[in-house]
Structure formats: structure tokens, C-alpha cells
Amino acid sequence: MEERMNSKASVEPLRKPRQCPECGRPSSRDTYPFCSARCRELDLSRWLTGSYAIPVAEDESKAGGDEGDNG
Template sequence: MSNGTDKPTAKVEPLRKAHPCPECGRQSVRDHYPFCSERCRSLDLNRWLSGSYAIPVSDDEAKAGEND
């Protein structure tokens, strides 16, 4: 079915490039970006909430903070 104009169709590109899931390495999906599934998203959230992603502080930095 033609509308009278023979314009080529535009190429539609996704908003974000698909990246590997940070948990398992599978391709990420739009609904759970940047993860591949709800399971991987929940695993990451659990690590944040349990404090696994805390940045360790060296003894020198801890002592410097006490002097303030």
C-alpha cells in the first residue's frame, strides 16, 4: 500500500546500545536495563543493601578523618 510518495523508510536506532549484564554477562534488555533479567537486578540490589559495594578505607584515611 503506497501513500503516493516513494520515500525510503528511516532507520530507527535504539535509545541505548545493548551492553552485557553486569551480573552474568548476557545481553541486557530494555525492561531491566542495564541487567538482563529481574533476577540479576535483584542480586545487584541485594549487594547494595547488604553493604557489599562499600569502598574500603585505609588506616591513613581513617586517622585523617578523626583529626577534623
């Protein structure tokens, strides 16, 4: 049993490294999926200021809803 504890075990990461969505460098385990705290905070800032937005239909009837059809 001591042999197992003294030998260096190879531990595979749970996730494969990905490119940082901000700068393209390899991601870091501590700040996944970003490479650094700076890139993580830049992304958060964009969300908080409304730079990222989910598009919505101007007219709800064009969004595919059946709420207006009663017949």
C-alpha cells in the same frame, strides 16, 4: 503523509546493548543495564547487605587531606 505512517520505521535504540554485569547475557531495555529483574535484584541485594563497599583509608592523614597541617 499516510505513506510515512503506514511504512515501518526503523528506530535505533538510544543505548547500545551491553552485557549484564551479573551473568554476561545481553541487557534488556526494561531492566538496563541488567538482563532481567532477577539479576537487577541480586545486585541490589549485594549493595544492601554491604557486599559492595567503597574502600576507605584507616588513617585520615594517609588519605591525602591537609586538615592536620596548620603550618
